[in-house]
Amino acid sequence: MTIQVFIDKYREAFGEAAPLPIALGYSDTPASEVGSVPKCMIGRISKVRDGEPLTLCSENILCGGGGLYTAFRPMPERVPVFVSEVEHYKMSKEMVIDYVDSLGISISEKPYLNFVRVDQLEKWDAAEAILFFATPDMLSGLCTWAFYDNNSPDAVTTPFASGCAAAVTFAVNENRKGGRRCFLGMFDPSARPHVPENELTFTIPVCRFKEMLETMNDSALFQKAFSVLKRRINR
Numbered sequence: 001m002t003i004q005v006f007i008d009k010y011r012e013a014f015g016e017a018a019p020l021p022i023a024l025g026y027s028d029t030p031a032s033e034v035g036s037v038p039k040c041m042i043g044r045i046s047k048v049r050d051g052e053p054l055t056l057c058s059e060n061i062l063c064g065g066g067g068l069y070t071a072f073r074p075m076p077e078r079v080p081v082f083v084s085e086v087e088h089y090k091m092s093k094e095m096v097i098d099y100v101d102s103l104g105i106s107i108s109e110k111p112y113l114n115f116v117r118v119d120q121l122e123k124w125d126a127a128e129a130i131l132f133f134a135t136p137d138m139l140s141g142l143c144t145w146a147f148y149d150n151n152s153p154d155a156v157t158t159p160f161a162s163g164c165a166a167a168v169t170f171a172v173n174e175n176r177k178g179g180r181r182c183f184l185g186m187f188d189p190s191a192r193p194h195v196p197e198n199e200l201t202f203t204i205p206v207c208r209f210k211e212m213l214e215t216m217n218d219s220a221l222f223q224k225a226f227s228v229l230k231r232r233i234n235r
Helices: 003-014 042-050 064-069 079-086 093-103 136-147 163-176 206-218 224-233
Strands: 022-027 054-056 112-117 129-134 182-185 200-205
Touching (some): 022 042, 064 079, 136 206, 163 182
8 A cells, every 4th residue: 555545544534633643764864954852752753743854863862761762872871770769660770671671672773763744754664663643532443453453462562661662662673573563652651741631652563554554444444433433533
């Protein structure tokens, strides 16, 4: 399915009120001017759905966790203590270290991480993941679509994560190993103030997204039950 055909089908399924998703991928060239980014990048990523591309790199990410989860820098020594003793998101710094080690994050060989709205994407292979900012009604459709051809208990999964890890890290890693999991995120209390109160994120690795494009027409997105939610999304 071409990008334009997907956009047309997405609009048919979700309506004009649903924001277009964002494509993210590493590159040797920036998609926009490399400007400064606020301490938490989530608010800036969220604005990409308004049409303004974003390029992240090691130099413009100020957050230590953000630099780690975008694979531009190793984990700073202060992060395990901060996450466990300041934020109280994990019981001990050892748990933080073990968890981050389990993610297998490798420093990016490419200098830029680009975020562009899908209507500005040239080809699917330029992305590693597709990121949706979605209300509960939108998530109903996205999850139902993801479950359509996948009986795995983790077809949609929610690992512990910062906002940026949920939006970027898991889907990029999943894409590179040809996995089929989609990731529900934005439960991080530190990141939530940077998105509307009724939104979460839903990230699909591109390898899985290409599969889902083949099932989109036959899924529940175009059946009566979801049409009721479409009307509510667009009321």
